[in-house]
Amino acid sequence: MKVKITFYGHAADVVKSNSVESDFGDRISAYGLKKSIQVKYPQLSTIELKLAVNNKMVVKDVDLNDGDEISVLPPFSGG
Amino acid sequence: MEQKLRKPKPIFKQGAISAESIGVSIANHQSKTEIGAHNIFMGQVRADEIEGKKVAAIEYTANEELANEAVFAIREQAFEKYDLTCMHIYHSLGAVKAGEICLFIFVSSPRRNAANDACRYILEAIKKEAPIFGKEIFEDSTHQWKVNN
Numbered sequence: 001m002k003v004k005i006t007f008y009g010h011a012a013d014v015v016k017s018n019s020v021e022s023d024f025g026d027r028i029s030a031y032g033l034k035k036s037i038q039v040k041y042p043q044l045s046t047i048e049l050k051l052a053v054n055n056k057m058v059v060k061d062v063d064l065n066d067g068d069e070i071s072v073l074p075p076f077s078g079g
Numbered sequence: 080m081e082q083k084l085r086k087p088k089p090i091f092k093q094g095a096i097s098a099e100s101i102g103v104s105i106a107n108h109q110s111k112t113e114i115g116a117h118n119i120f121m122g123q124v125r126a127d128e129i130e131g132k133k134v135a136a137i138e139y140t141a142n143e144e145l146a147n148e149a150v151f152a153i154r155e156q157a158f159e160k161y162d163l164t165c166m167h168i169y170h171s172l173g174a175v176k177a178g179e180i181c182l183f184i185f186v187s188s189p190r191r192n193a194a195n196d197a198c199r200y201i202l203e204a205i206k207k208e209a210p211i212f213g214k215e216i217f218e219d220s221t222h223q224w225k226v227n228n
Contacts, residue, residue: 008142009212010224052210055144071142071210077225078139078146078170078211079122079182079202 001027003068005037010074014043024064031061033070047074087151091143091172095179096121104167104185114164116191118198122182124175132217136176137225141211146170153204161197163188168201170211 006019024033030051038045051058052071064070101121108114127134150168157163164187171181184201188194205211206227213225 006142008210009140009214012140013214013224050210052142052145055142055148057145071145073142073210074212074224075226076207076210077213077227078141078209079206079213079227 001025001064001066003033003064003066003070005033005070005072007072008074009077010047011044011049011072014041027063029061029063030058030070033064034072037072044074049074087147089143089147090150090168090170091141091146092169093171093173095171095175095181096169096183098180101180101183101185104183108165108187111164111187113189114187115189116187116194118186118188118191118194120182120184120198120202121180123180124177126177127215129215129217129223132219132221134177134215135218136174136216137181138174138214138216138222139170139172139181139211140214141170141172141209143172146209146211149209150205153201153208156204157186157197157201160200161188161193162190163193163197166197166201168205170205170209174216 002021002023004021007015012018034051050073054069124137167185169183175181184198186194186198214222215225216222
């Protein structure tokens with residue numbers, strides 16, 4: 001199952017990429033994906049990450065579907 | 080009332096928000112004579128000094144679609160909550176130098192209390208809910224990620 005992951009702000013800095021496509025085999029949930037990102041990039045486990053799936057904020061865990069677009073959002077710092 | 084139920088409008092401007100555009104925005108309200116009070120918030124990039132290095136600029140990025148939707152929701156909530164005539168919100172994208180304006184919130188109401196309270200409400204909500212990210216760039220070109228307090 002392939003999803004497109006877009007990293008923003010500090011997260012893009014750590015990952016050194018704005019956007020990647022990842023294959024997660026059978027199934028993965030939004031929180032599972034977050035966990036796998038934080039395992040791969042330990043620096044991201046020290047900041048609070050929010051996720052959006054297809055530009056909807058994730059407020060409780062959901063299973064991801066093939067082709068979903070995931071935004072990985074570090075703490076907001078507008079203004 | 081029709082004016083208050085508009086669809087999300089892009090809030091982002093590339094680079095700094097100019098004093099001229101702010102002046103024009105104020106002038107555009109002179110025909111709306113039901114207004115008795117405006118409240119304006121302008122965020123300016125501060126040249127913070129951190130460990131001997133001075134912030135020269137902040138470079139803003141965002142998930143624009145999500146941020147526009149978040150600000151639209153905040154705008155609708157503010158219209159529900161306060162007696163407002165109109166509201167204009169702009170945020171910068173890209174680099175904004177120290178001393179330049181990066182956020183402009185302009186709230187108008189028949190009465191001052193509604194304008195004052197709404198402006199503060201909107202500002203705090205944008206900082207908390209809009210996925211916008213500020214990279215503080217120091218004079219020596221190193222950077223750190225801005226954190227909102």
